Amino acid sequence: MNILVCISSVPDTTAKITFKDDNTTFNKDGVTHIIGPYDDYALARAIELKEELGGTVTVLNVGTAETEPQIRKALAIGADEAIRVDAEPTDSFFVAEQIAAVAKENSYDLIMMGRETTDYNSGVVHGIVGQLLGMPSLSPVMELNIDGNTAKISREIEGGKEKLEATLPLILGCQEPIAEWKIASMRGIMTARKKPLNVRPAVGEGLTSVSSYSLPPEKGDCKMIPAEEAEKLIDLLQNEAKVL
């Protein structure tokens, strides 16, 4: 079982988000980056499958050298080797193109990633990769078991859950509870330094550029109105918030 796990490097969920260069660039100063939380689930399940069925887990990241700590972390958690496509991940199509290019050169049984990143949350990369490779792409996958050449999957759908089977190779966008996040052990951390991390150039060019970013307006103050004073609430909604 050869698995490619695509990981993104995203700001820690508690990071303070600011912009620079006239609001055209995200300001990375002082911001801690982590492996995308959904990607982390995909990675954890991929490592479990490797332990169960043998094979290798390769991690792929599209990013500049700044993302190497997150790649090393994935190696410390248990991936065998890593590829970094040396480019800013400017948009979903560009990232998907890089993944497809790497996948075409190798034969992976599974290409796994998070259902979406937690920075831009587009949630479309797995779909585009499927299109580019002509393979089925399923998301959000909450359970995954492999039986021979068949993947048994449970997926969240509107209002419920769907169980399905599909033949490998496949592309999967994953989410909890597919596996529990893995914690890097001392042994993993130390061997990660010796595992191969290959850097390659990007193919194609990004199709989009950002004109500006803005933050959502700050949350207003919260006013507590006692239940027995409903008229006061209506008054405030009409005259202060002006929403009625």
Place this chain on the structure above:
Amino acid sequence: MTLFSRKHIDFLLHEVSDLPELLKEEYFSGHDRETADMVLDTAFEIAQKEIEPHFVDSDQKEANYENGEVKVHPGVHGFVKSQAESGLLSATFPEEVGGSQLPESVAGAAAFIELCHSNSFPMYTDLLSGCVKLINSFGTTEQKETYISKMLTANWMGTMCLTEPQAGSSLAEINTKATPQNDGTYKIDGQKIFISAGDHDITENIIHLVLARIDGAPAGAKGISLFIVPKNNPKNCSESNDVKTIGLFHKMGQKATPAVHLAFGAEGKCTGYLLGKPNQGLPQMFKMMNSSRLGVGLTGLALSSAAYYTSNQYAHERKQGRIPGGNENVLIAEHPDVKRMLLKQKAIHEGGLALFIQVYSYLDWQKAGKEIEKYAALTELLTPVCKFYGSDQGYHSVNEGLQVLGGYGYTSDFPLEQMARDVRILSIYEGTNGIQAQAVLGRQVQVNGGAPFQLLRAEIEKTLSHLNDSCLFKRDFETSFKKLQQVTSTLLSKQNPTELLADATLYTEFLSLICVGWQWLKMSLATEQMDTEFNESFKQTIGYFFRYEFTKCLYLSEILLKENKITV
């Protein structure tokens, strides 16, 4: 909520401490900055997954003693397993016994992160690794083979058994007996009290390291030996070794770690194995106690950090009272008195942690084989100072944190109430702070004609020589540092030892302020790499430390120089 500042820890490790130089040493060649960073991530992940969710529950459901058996909170089982499986438990041990030769400075920072989330859980594994250190240092090959791999994988746990009902601070009074047997083993007979993690249902065996007196040994401290006394037969864990729990103490805090009353050999069937040399028990045990003492001090600082981040958040949510002249209630964080309380907490753990990482790096230099005697002497001098400062100031910090929350702080709706109970033990066990102070003034500053103190002075002067005279706090520091030297020589000239030691606690407080002040100055030399937000906060905290805390040096020196001691 985050209970510690990763940025401050990274700053200390990578900008202030000797870690970058240490990582160039052969002994630490398996590590680099990236591995150090990942170890801290692992510690945080374990803390979030295995400690934090049980913080309140394990306080409410304290260990249970029924039918002679002790059951501890299930969360402890998961934590111990994670700590072993992740390799953090064995991280600082040499590779030949299954460790990773991780620098103590990094391991100390990792421990700090875990301790911010509860001090009860890591206590089990701290005791365990302390026991392994002792067996690895003094054990025979057979003892090492029997115990070390089982213990470093947490298949067996460990404890330290010193205290007896009549022998607390004064270990010379110990009277647990060890009677030699023909096969080279000993029959152990006696009782130990307050034994932390002394019994539980986590592992199939618990390895007690017990201080006892071999029949006919000299009286007092010179006749105490150290024994390995397993709860169950190490060759067959289903066979009891006659170590019985006869009760649990009900404590005010740290409820997830039981303090147990143990009876060894009530049925005359308890076998002990001498560890190291006969009658060398106390100096050997001190080897374990030194790392445990650092651990206890560090716990105080970790609780300070947890209390600070909790109270800081509260202060930024709670509106109450007006600024004079204002007409609206403001966040309490805007009141100068609340700001002062918050700054006090921050100054305590940020400055204190710098001192701890300094001492951990002294341990690392010894492991790297560099100037071993010098670094050992500095470690010996500063260990009781660290234990004293961390536990004492940690208590004050948590107390301020609780105060910030006002009435809510006193209720169990907020974690400060539990923290205030948990922190209180730290100045009592591992040698009370009074006893630490006696070790500092009665021994450490006097040994080898005061050589360790001179080494410390040289270290401090090295930092001062890098500071330019415009440094705001350099002059204040130099004045108090001179005073400390004057106080030290005045005290050491006293003929009457009772008079010398009467105010050892105040002396140690003075010395600890000097040491932490030194660290603030050292940190101030390294802030250039840091961002504006960090620097602004740093400026405020160092300012607070020197204006509000460090100035206590003057009042302490005045008391210490007074001729007539009313307590003598």
